[in-house]
Every structure is written in structure tokens, then in C-alpha cells.
Amino acid sequence: MPELLVIDGLEVAYRTRRGTxxxxxxxxLTVRSGQAVALVGESGSGKSTTAHAVLGLxxxxxxxxxxxxxxxxxxxxxxxxxxxxxxxxxxxxxxPQDPGVALNPVRRVGDQVAEALVVHGLxxxxxxxxxxVDLLARAGIADPRLRARxxxxxxxxxxxxxxxxxxxxxxxxxxxxxDEPTSALDVTVQCRILDYLGELAARDNLAxxxxxxxxxxxxxxxxxxxxxxxxxxxxxxxxxxxxxxPTHAYTRQLLAAxxxxxxxxxxxxxxxxxxxxxxxGLRKRFGSITAVDGVSFSLRRGxxxALVGESGSGKSTTAxxxxxxxTPSAGTVxxxxxxxxxxxxxxxxxxxxxxxxVYQNPYAAxxxxxxxxxxxxxxxxxxxxxxRSDAAGLLDQVAxxxxxxxxxxxxxxxxxxxxxxxxxxxxxxxxxxxxxxPVSALxxxxxxxxxxLLVRLQEELGLTxxxxxxxxxxxxxIADHVGxxxxxxxxEYGTADQVFSRPGHDYTxxxxxxIPGxxxxxxxxxxxxxxx
Numbered sequence: 001m002p003e004l005l006v007i008d009g010l011e012v013a014y015r016t017r018r019g020t021x022x023x024x025x026x027x028x029l030t031v032r033s034g035q036a037v038a039l040v041g042e043s044g045s046g047k048s049t050t051a052h053a054v055l056g057l058x059x060x061x062x063x064x065x066x067x068x069x070x071x072x073x074x075x076x077x078x079x080x081x082x083x084x085x086x087x088x089x090x091x092x093x094x095x096p097q098d099p100g101v102a103l104n105p106v107r108r109v110g111d112q113v114a115e116a117l118v119v120h121g122l123x124x125x126x127x128x129x130x131x132x133v134d135l136l137a138r139a140g141i142a143d144p145r146l147r148a149r150x151x152x153x154x155x156x157x158x159x160x161x162x163x164x165x166x167x168x169x170x171x172x173x174x175x176x177x178x179d180e181p182t183s184a185l186d187v188t189v190q191c192r193i194l195d196y197l198g199e200l201a202a203r204d205n206l207a208x209x210x211x212x213x214x215x216x217x218x219x220x221x222x223x224x225x226x227x228x229x230x231x232x233x234x235x236x237x238x239x240x241x242x243x244x245x246p247t248h249a250y251t252r253q254l255l256a257a258x259x260x261x262x263x264x265x266x267x268x269x270x271x272x273x274x275x276x277x278x279x280x281g282l283r284k285r286f287g288s289i290t291a292v293d294g295v296s297f298s299l300r301r302g303x304x305x306a307l308v309g310e311s312g313s314g315k316s317t318t319a320x321x322x323x324x325x326x327t328p329s330a331g332t333v334x335x336x337x338x339x340x341x342x343x344x345x346x347x348x349x350x351x352x353x354x355x356x357x358v359y360q361n362p363y364a365a366x367x368x369x370x371x372x373x374x375x376x377x378x379x380x381x382x383x384x385x386x387x388r389s390d391a392a393g394l395l396d397q398v399a400x401x402x403x404x405x406x407x408x409x410x411x412x413x414x415x416x417x418x419x420x421x422x423x424x425x426x427x428x429x430x431x432x433x434x435x436x437x438p439v440s441a442l443x444x445x446x447x448x449x450x451x452x453l454l455v456r457l458q459e460e461l462g463l464t465x466x467x468x469x470x471x472x473x474x475x476x477x478i479a480d481h482v483g484x485x486x487x488x489x490x491x492e493y494g495t496a497d498q499v500f501s502r503p504g505h506d507y508t509x510x511x512x513x514x515i516p517g518x519x520x521x522x523x524x525x526x527x528x529x530x531x532x
Contacts, residue, residue, distance in 0.1 A: 110148025216260030216517030
């Protein structure tokens with residue numbers, strides 16, 4: 001296969017008020033026609049900077065210090081803006097991470113795909129709409145004429161991502177750069193999108209540069225993996241070779257942290273105490289839509305129940321009903337022997353002390369104008385149980401230094417922000433912690449540390465967890481019992497061992513099959529090397 005993209009000794013730096021910050025240091029990689037290369041690393045490793053440099057889209061302050069980027073024999077670092085217009089979108093296309101941000105919410109999907117055709121001079125304004133429908137069909141969207149007339153909010157996450165792929169295909173590119181294209185999607189949708197990108201590359205002999213933090217995804221989808229750490233290439237090798245015998249400590253660290261590649265040893269559920277939560281026949285309707293349909297389960301003190309399923313399955317609505325943030329249309333919720341289904345006023349306020357919620361996105365969940373100390377002690381002040389002086393103890397509980405107390409959320413990493421959110425949830429010493437996708441917005445190594453923290457806190461404080469997740473690879477690390485939800489109903493329920501080892505429902509088997517890394521080769525034990 002001929003070399004299509006060659007990055008040689010690339011160095012990139014950003015000019016800031018605090019001086020020049022190096023971002024890439026001597027990066028080298030090659031992508032050939034028809035080949036899929038995965039660029040893997042944590043946030044800040046330089047993955048997206050590499051992609052932006054290839055596209056000539058470095059943000060303000062970013063510049064290439066030295067090195068070359070050669071595409072089809074041309075040095076892209078020497079292109080004028082006019083020259084870039086002939087390459088960007090035409091020969092090299094980008095599929096960005098978040099379709100909710102990348103698509104214009106007030107323009108129809110078909111118009112946005114058609115615009116890409118017109119901008120690249122590949123269709124007239126009159127012909128572009130019908131050609132956009134063809135591109136949507138080529139991207140695997142059923143009923144493309146209907147979807148072309150819809151707005152982004154009317155499409156599911158998977159369909160929005162396919163619309164972005166259609167826009168990327170408009171220029172008939174030779175290379176597609178997919179920057180975390182599925183990190184915001186359910187595992188089954190992720191699987192279908194990545195399947196499609198692979199089929200597309202094979203069918204049209206396209207090259208694919210896949211940017212991801214998840215080695216499980218890379219293991220399934222890439223011919224070669226390049227591991228970036230702090231702007232440098234730590235390791236590169238064919239995918240199966242790298243996974244079977246990684247040579248760099250950082251690669252071994254990423255492998256150990258990837259939930260989908262972790263060795264799974266079924267364990268019996270913890271014994272637990274008396275029943276804390278009893279949900280019976282729970283239903284919730286929003287107009288003509290039934291979001292939760294006859295859900296029943298129980299949860300004992302000290303145990304973890306995970307509700308899993310795709311977006312729209314009803315799992316988060318079930319959690320909100322349990323927390324009494326929504327009122328059920330039918331059914332009951334018993335908490336510690338008390339029927340809380342119709343509680344209002346002061347009794348409901350007192351109940352809030354015993355049930356707390358940890359949200360999916362730690363940045364959105366924290367007030368950006370408040371300091372860490374004020375955030376974690378806000379519940380104490382609300383109930384007259386303490387104040388700012390309690391911040392150090394709460395931070396210590398989640399392994400954060402007291403020196404962070406005066407900082408604001410924007411000054412923290414994603415993992416630190418999630419620890420702050422957990423500290424705030426624990427401030428009132430609740431009996432039940434509901435964790436709604438608590439690690440899905442984090443890098444896999446940060447995910448691993450947050451999951452370890454949750455397990456430790458449960459053991460030390462006797463907490464009971466209800467975990468909401470679409471990721472069975474995460475769930476199998478922490479759950480005693482698993483409930484699988486689909487279309488508002490609980491289609492399977494049992495111990496983690498039963499659900500993972502002997503699934504009884506086709507949908508559960510589909511979720512298990514979609515876990516990234518299922519085809520990865522067995523990995524030797526590198527723990528001794530990692531600890532040395």
C-alpha cells in the first residue's frame with residue numbers, strides 16, 4: 001500500500017500569556033491508503049493537536065516549530081490558505097467528536113451536507129440537495145429524504161454522527177480523520193458507526209486516522225496503533241502485536257485501565273444488609289410516551305445495582321423517580337421501609353439528605369463561579385450542618401489535597417472535578433448514592449481511578465450505589481446485580497455473574513458483543529513490569 005500521510009519529526013507549540021508551551025515533540029507516523037491507524041492517548045497527550053496540524057486548523061497561538069506533514073507527496077506545512085482550501089475537506093476530511101456541537105441546530109441536516117458540496121465546488125446549489133440525500137444514504141442512513149428535512153435535535157446521536165460522516169464524504173476524500181467519533185455514543189451505536197467507517201475505508205480504499213483514548217476501540221478497529229504520551233510517540237506497532245506484547249510502561253498503564261480489555265473474573269455479590277430500596281411496578285409517562293414501564297427491583301444496603309441500556313431505555317428516568325426528582329405515573333418506591341412515592345414538603349426535604357446524585361458531566365454539574373470549598377460544603381450549609389471549615393475533610397475523603405479548596409472548576413482536571421462532585425454528594429453522609437454515567441466523560445485511566453475510589457468509599461462508609469451506565473465494561477467491575485433496560489422495561493435482572501456469563505435476553509447479548517476489544521488477543525500479565 002502506498003504511503004498517503006507521513007508525519008516526520010513534528011513539533012508544535014502554543015504561545016500563551018505564561019510563555020510557550022510545547023504540545024508535540026518529534027511525532028512520527030505514517031498512514032497508507034486503505035489502512036486504519038489509531039492514535040491513542042489520554043487528554044493532553046497531543047492526539048487532537050496532531051489531527052488539527054494535519055488539517056491546518058491549529059487554534060490561535062498554535063504553530064508548527066519544525067518537522068513536516070506530507071500528504072500524497074505534498075508538504076502541507078508550506079501550503080497557503082488558498083492551497084489548504086483545495087486539500088481540507090476535498091482530500092482530507094474530519095469527522096469531529098460531538099455531533100451536537102458540530103451540526104448547526106437551526107439548519108436542516110440535508111442543507112448542511114449540501115453546503116459541503118457547494119463549498120468544494122462539487123455541485124451547484126440546485127443539484128446539491130439531491131446529492132446530499134445520496135450522501136446520507138451512502139452514510140448508512142435509512143429514509144435519507146426524511147432525515148435530510150429534519151433538524152439535528154430530531155435525530156438520535158448515531159444518526160447525527162452519520163450525518164457528519166456524510167458531510168465528510170462530500171469532498172470524496174482520500175483520508176478521513178475521525179477524532180473520538182463515538183465517545184459520546186452508546187456501545188451498540190458506537191459499534192455500528194465504527195463498523196461503517198471500516199467498511200467505507202475498505203470499499204473506497206480510504207485511509208483512516210482514528211483518534212481515541214480507548215485502547216479497546218483501537219484494538220478492534222486499527223491495523224496499527226500509535227501511542228502518544230505528553231506529545232511524544234511512546235510506542236507504535238501493529239495492533240495485535242502491541243496489545244499482546246506492549247513494550248512501554250505507559251502503554252501497559254493504558255491497557256490495565258481500559259475497562260473493555262480488563263480481565264473479568266465473576267464474583268458473587270456482596271452479602272449486603274437489609275433491603276434499602278424497593279421499587280415495584282414503576283411507570284412514568286410523558287404525554288403519549290411511556291418512558292418507564294412496570295420496573296421492579298430491590299437494592300440491599302452496601303450493595304451496587306447497575307441499570308444498563310442505550311439512550312432512551314428509561315434508566316435515568318428510573319433513577320430520577322427513585323430520587324423523587326420525578327413523580328411516577330404508577331407504582332411505588334419504598335426507601336428504608338417507608339413509601340416515599342407521594343412525599344412532599346419537609347418530609348421530602350429530609351429524604352434528600354439520605355439520597356444523593358453524582359452526574360455524568362462533572363464540569364456541567366459544578367458552579368463555575370464557586371470555589372471548590374464552597375461547592376463541597378454547600379449541602380452542609382443548606383441543612384445547617386456545617387460550613388467552609390469542613391472542606392478539607394471532605395476533600396481528603398476523595399483523595400484530593402486541601403490546597404485545591406480555593407480553586408474553581410475550570411482550574412481542575414476532569415478527574416479532579418468528578419472527585420469534587422463525589423465529595424459534595426458525600427457531604428451529608430447519605431445512605432444511597434446514585435451515579436448517573438459517572439465516568440463516561442473521562443479518559444480510561446481516570447475512569448479506573450474514579451471507579452477504584454467509589455469501591456473504596458463503599459467499603460469504608462457502607463454506601464449503597466445505584467449506577468446508571470450504557471457501558472457494560474465499566475459495570476462489570478463494580479456491580480453486584482445488573483438490570484438491563486430497553487424501551488422502558490427491565491428485560492433482564494440478576495447477579496453480575498449471571499448477566500455477564502449466562503445472559504438470557506438477546507438484547508443483553510447484543511450489548512455484551514458490542515463491548516470494544518472483544519477481538520483483542522489475550523494479554524500477558526505485565527503487572528510486575530508496571531510496578532517496577
